[in-house]
Amino acid sequence: MRIRKVLTTTLLLLGVAVSPAVADSSPSASPTDDSSAPTSAGTSFRTATEIEQGQQATANASTGDYLYWSFPADAGQRPTVKATVKLPSSSRSAAQTWQLDVYDGLRRRQACQYGAQTRTAAQDAATVDLACTLRTVRAWSEPWANDPLPGTYYIRLTVVNLGTADLGQPVNAEVQVNSKEIGGAAAVDGSLSQPLVPGIALTSQKSSESEKDKATLSSLKPDGGWTSGWWSDRWVWTAIGGVLAAIAGIGGYVLTRGSGRPSRVPPGV
Template sequence: MRNFADRTTARAARWAAVALLTAAVALTGAGAAHADDSGETEATEAGTAFRTATVIDQGKPATASASTGDYLYWVFPAGAGQRVTAEATVTLPGSDTRTGPVTWRLDVYDGLRRHQSCASGRPNATAEETDAELTLKCAPRAVRSWADPWSDTPLPGAYYLRLSVAELPERDLGLPVSVSVEVTAEDANGSVAVGGDLADPLLPVGAAGTVSAEADDIVREEERDGGWGDAAYLAVLPEPEDGWNGGWWNDRWLWTAGGGLLGALAALGGYRLTRPGRGA
């Protein structure tokens, strides 16, 4: 009888281990984010202010031609639980037309136009007179689904990229450059889960993008009435794959399930070690 109980306990432990591994594979697959790596260029220009920022999507490179000294703006979406990385490459004019080193800067702002510091990356880069290009990168803190009103925590919604010259010889102002930018995102998992959701994403008012027919009708009606009222142009941003507030899955589910299973196995093992013998 004891051998039968031992075999039953061992069999239950094996099945529990198999169930844990199966759940891990399934949950990991459910939570994986698939970026669009088609390489298709979505935008070939940049805005020159927050209100005229060009809309781009995650994983889609954008290009623009500009003059040295211009401020270049793009706006992209980011949802809760995402850790975004913005990268910009500036192709500089020939060294025979430049008179000295030039420093470029890449800044990230949220939908409220609050500057977001870079948790990693190199947002400033200097090119010497002989360099053909330079690369800048900025990865702000992970986007959270909720924060206190006084906090500057990154929240779901629109994010701006601003590429600009920080320092250069005055004679080099106006020289032509070409730039390319791309924003990628990865899942930050349960480390940024805070147990709350933002009612609405922080979308900019008066930004670039396709104006919906409804908004356009409201604006035209307000113009006819001699005022704007509450009408405003809203940026049309592609919503992240898992929504603005993120998907239902994160690795906390896996750790919780694993902890519960290990606790059950520990209880079975403890019972097996401490139970009295049948003949006692």
């Protein structure tokens, strides 16, 4: 009976503890209303068009242009950037190679874990699809490392080899960013004091200066704001380990203490 009570208590505690972890593992970005999605792209880092995760941004441009977008990514997220370029229906003189690059808030180019970051479209191809899945965003990193950190990320889409005859032909680009929540598996013991967002140092200053002096170059934030990695499901599993250790100790004591009476009664007692 005592063993049954111990097992029942264990299952109840595990159910309560695992529930937050399951909720935390849900996708970090839900699809947003595309009616408000941007329909243009910037031409440099400073003029990059802001997009939210889950939005499908579009832009009409000319072959040879550099197209820039920016999006926020927080600690524990693994962003995947996808781009589709619709090429002109008119005949082209040669094949074209398109490339998708992603930079962090310090404008460091981030490597892709997987995905077709560069692709060549045949001379008669109608579209070309590109993708880049970044490494998991970390809450903190060594100064010498090139790890992705919380903050603003930049997308750059362009053609890397182009004949003169095809320069300036109209193209249409579609870009979308989605993230997978990795959780405690990527948690680290540390966090940035501020996310890598251009202009955030100016906006954090409490002064009587004009609004122009406190302008923010990037205004979008992840859903729920910046967490900087202070919470992850690693805390939940640590608590579960502690609970299991305590229950194991209690169960062992119950099984080994016996009935409380000596197994043999001495003669004459």
